[in-house]
Amino acid sequence: MQALKEKIQIEGSKLIGYAIAVTFSLLALLISLVLSLLPTQSPLILFVMAVTVSSCYGNRSAGLLATGLCSLACNYFFLAPIYSPAVATTDGVLELGFLVGVSLLINVFSAVRHVTESPQHKHTELQRLETLQQLERAILNAESTQEIAREALLRMHYMLPYVEATVTSFDFETGNAQILAGTIDGVSKGETVPLEQLIPTMVPRESGGIRCVEDIAALKERPLLIGRQLQEGKLCFLAVPLVVEKDLIGELSLYGDRHAAFSLEHQQIAIEVANLLAVAIQQARQREQLQNYAVELEHRVAERTAALEESNADMEAFTYSVAHDLREPVRVLQGFAKILLEDYADHLDSVARDFIERILTNAERMETLLKDLLTYSRLNRLELSVSPVSLSNVMAEVLTLLEVQIQEQQAIVTVEEPLLTVMGNSTILVQAIANLLSNAIKFVSPEVQPSVRVWTQKRDLWVRLWVEDNGIGVEARHQQRIFKVFERLHAEEVYPGTGIGLAIVRRGVERIGGKVGVESAIGQGSRLWIELPADPES
Structure with a gap:
């Protein structure tokens, strides 16, 4: 997959080079045709410029293509006989030979420059990719937002020419920014500052543009902390937003000790780092929220469990007490009912005896019920x-x-x-x-x-x-x-x-x-x- 991506990039680069060659060759031809009305104007200089641009900003193939196109255009439109591929005069042959020779020399010099600069560029690019990979691994292994920010600044120092940097987290509800890593004007990790001291105005939550200030002194409106950086010798700064799903959650700020210290390449590296930081910080926040929710839930469950256990214990104690205390009056009831049936049976009619027998039956049922209740309650107490x-x-x-x-x-x-x-x-x-x-x-x-x-x-x-x-x-x-x-x-x-x-x-x-x-x-x-x-x- 990686090889395929590299092949596509190479082919795309070639096509861009060919487009540059064709475009500048046509442009040189059109300008030469316009200027041909002047008697002393020679088209050679314009065609040489077209070849030079194609060789420098395209590639070797683009330079050769431009050489061929410019040679054909010069021969066909400007050398006698005009509108013919043949060259009839000695001067024409010399002019065409001069154009081809100079163009080939330009291509050779351009190729040599590419060859000498390519290894150094590749080495720099590989070093940048390796550092970014190390940074990504370090960020993924970090747990808290502050640890993530600290790892980013620690490794980013090898890629960007800054003398001071901070990673801040924005809270638009309170209007404050928390320093996650780094130090600015004595404000260090964990401390908070008002947002207006860091940014010119209250930026919207969906803001996503970077702010690259090549000269802090030229700023008409300088936030308090930015102005103090200028007093401490920081001459420029680069601020890259941390954005997740179009939501601005913070900022990566870099300060340099010379004007225009951050090139376009530096800005691109900072953007890549900021993108990694934004995702990692958002994930860490979500993990922290889940952990807080889990702790809070466990606390609530523990409280409710304790309350339930206390309620159950009270209910069991009440049940045991009631069942135990009611047995005595039930036994007294049974005793008096038996005495009535045994000692006063002759004085009772059939209806009275039936009532007393019902009292005895229900008292026995109550005695059995209380006995079972005591047994059930003891099971929890034993x-x-x-x-x-x-x-x-x-x-x-x-x-x-x-x-x-x-x-x-x-x-x-x-x-x-x-x-x-x-x-x-x-x-x-x-x-x-x-x-x-x-x-x-x-x-x-x-x-x-x-x-x-x-x-x-x-x-x-x-x-x-x-x-x-x-x-x-x-x-x-x-x-x-x-x-x-x-x-x-x-x-x-x-x-x-x-x-x-x-x-x-x-x-x-x-x-x-x-x-x-x-x-x-x-x-x-x-x-x-x-x-x-x-x-x-x-």
């Missing part, structure tokens, strides 16, 4: 240790706890041994699996005998315990609700319970690093599961 736990041992303990319920509902419970070992907490797992098994036995149609199957499955570094039943099933839209507190899908009269059982399962399993879930469909039973890390030694 310090839980995790160790290898045999699910076979846990299952044996659960079957003992639920023996009465299993017998009353004539449930069939199948455990596919051996169950695997997991990393967990034995107490939490007994509570969780007991709740799963109890729900599997309870939530079946009245005419169906409960059937439950329990097994474990190894899944990479995890073990999943399944509890599958032949119950009524759960709709997909409710499958996340059943693990929340007080979420009931059925009336208390149909399927009694507190609506906290599966919430206890979820909270307990999550506290020991596990997960819970369900797979179910209406009328097709459910498969609830808990998943815990496998014992690495099993």
Whole structure:
């Protein structure tokens, strides 16, 4: 690709040289024709000038082309016989030979000059490109805007003849300019100055033109800091804007100690450096903004997390306190109701006894609810240790706890041994699996005998315990609700319970690093599961 670009540039240079040769040859011919009316005017001087210009400002091929064109024009229009390619006189041959000889000598001298100057020019150009590449790498590796500006000034000194330089960032909202690198009139990096002290007028934000002042003393309107530079011996300056997407964000300012110190080539180099600086500074600003946003977001998240944790802690403490304190009056209520039924039954009619029995039933429900609430609250307050736990041992303990319920509902419970070992907490797992098994036995149609199957499955570094039943099933839209507190899908009269059982399962399993879930469909039973890390030694 680079070779193709160089080839295109070479071909383009040749075409420009040919255009110069043709243009000046025609111009010399036209002027000679006009001046031919003068009796003593010779066209040779004009044709020699055309060849000289073509050789100097074109190339060797352009010089030879101009030599040929001028020789033909001189021969055809000015040597006898006129309008004929032949030369009939000795004077004509001598004039034509003089023109060709002088033109060839001019071409030779021009070629020698190109040959001698070309290596030096190429060396200078290569050195400039290498310095620009080093500058670009340094800028890309820099992080802050001040570091970017400092790297630019450090390397630019080898390419431009300045004695002092600054890189400034403009803030049009406040009307100030911040010095990113360099020093001007004692104002150094990080300090700010009013914009009007640096530029003649408040330039528009879309300004993109450079300001090259060859003699500061000749300025009619000198900003304060520019005037002080003149007092310190700086005689000229070059100011190149830093522009990103037509938005002026700053300026690169160079000061020289002699008049007209910055040539067109120097100005072009400064423009290239300024373009690199503008893009790099804009990117650095965006990175800084993103970092500030990230820090601010983290701070807000931390504040809200702390507030949420405090709120949750207060709510858990309130729930625990309420559940604990309400148990005593509920027990008193149960006690007095039992005394009435046992000691005063003969004095009560059937309606009174029915009311007291309802009081007892609801008191027992309240006692169960408060017990479950205390269990749920303790899960957040307990310090839980995790160790290898045999699910076979846990299952044996659960079957003992639920023996009465299993017998009353004539449930069939199948455990596919051996169950695997997991990393967990034995107490939490007994509570969780007991709740799963109890729900599997309870939530079946009245005419169906409960059937439950329990097994474990190894899944990479995890073990999943399944509890599958032949119950009524759960709709997909409710499958996340059943693990929340007080979420009931059925009336208390149909399927009694507190609506906290599966919430206890979820909270307990999550506290020991596990997960819970369900797979179910209406009328097709459910498969609830808990998943815990496998014992690495099993």
